[in-house]
Amino acid sequence: MTERTKSNLNLVMVAALICVTLAPAPTFAKTATQKQAGTAGQPTPIGKTYGKWRTYKVDDAGQPVCYMALTTGFAKSKKFKRSESHLLITQRPEEKSKDVVSYTAGYTYKPATDVLVQIGKQSFNMFTAKDTAWSRDAAADKALTAAIISTKIITITGTPGQKNTAPTHDRLDVTGANEAYHAINQACGLEASPAKKAVSKPQKAKKQGK
Template identity: 40%
Template sequence: MRLMITKRSLLPCLIVLVLLFSAAASSARARLIETFSEWSAFTATENGKKYCYMGSKPTEEKGDYRKRGKTYILVTHRPAEKTRDVVSIRAGYTYKPESDVEVAIGGQRFRMFTDGDHAWAYDKENDRSLTRAMRYGITMIVTGISSRGTLTTDTYSLLGFTAAYQAIGKACGVK
């Protein structure tokens, strides 16, 4: 059997490395559970409390920008804090102050507030609705505006989302 390495086959490995190094910066105990197509699932410990998260990076990034940092989305469960399905998006740039990010999955639209280079759902009900849509969707399109006025559109594949979501739920005892 011949192994072919393509840019597409390297994407999950790159996601794992980015997320692992990001988690390692905040916790020395981050551990990869498994990679499921475009999504990777992890467990970690912070201040002695276990949490689980999954993440992916865009399959396509559009925008007229000169420099952009790492871009990714995370879904996090923190059972010790009684939080689950916390969705956060890192833009790789500073968002325009007081701007919203729009997330489109199929025919559904969601708004997230911005703080620096991150976007968050307004409340836990929006987090839950967003993760529910992600479980049944195919692609997710995230549109935001940088502090310099640059419109960006990032497309995420949702292939592997449900399996990664189930893995972090099992690892953290969240149903």
């Protein structure tokens, strides 16, 4: 696992707090999630919901981190158990880490398998580590983020580690991703908010000669 991946792993754990925030959870589950989150603090909502996306800002070891999260539930199955999935795009301005995409499937991936993300005619491969998929480098993250915020539906295909289980094909509605993306960028100072953008001053009318 690369240092780049490790630096964002805590945020994937913190994303689980979204479920705690939105719905009551047993005390033991909440405590376990907070321990997994490590040094990351409690996420604070940035603004409204954009489609199904929620936006958050969190203090991680004294550094501001902003991220957008899409949580998706799946039909229950007796043969294959999985929890909700979390698709995240994370900004860490202090580390100059931008547009980091991760997908926690809600189950453990089969070791040494890739995840395929299909967006229109574009396809992207992500490597897996336990229950989470990551882009391989910053360039791949940038391209994948650009595709996500420019569409409404994406499909993510993964291979479960559980024996005799077929690959999963998760169809996610990412409507509102573009608005959520700009919201987290503004919250982390990566772009000016509309209220702070410079407004050109009206030019004074030239005096007409007599």
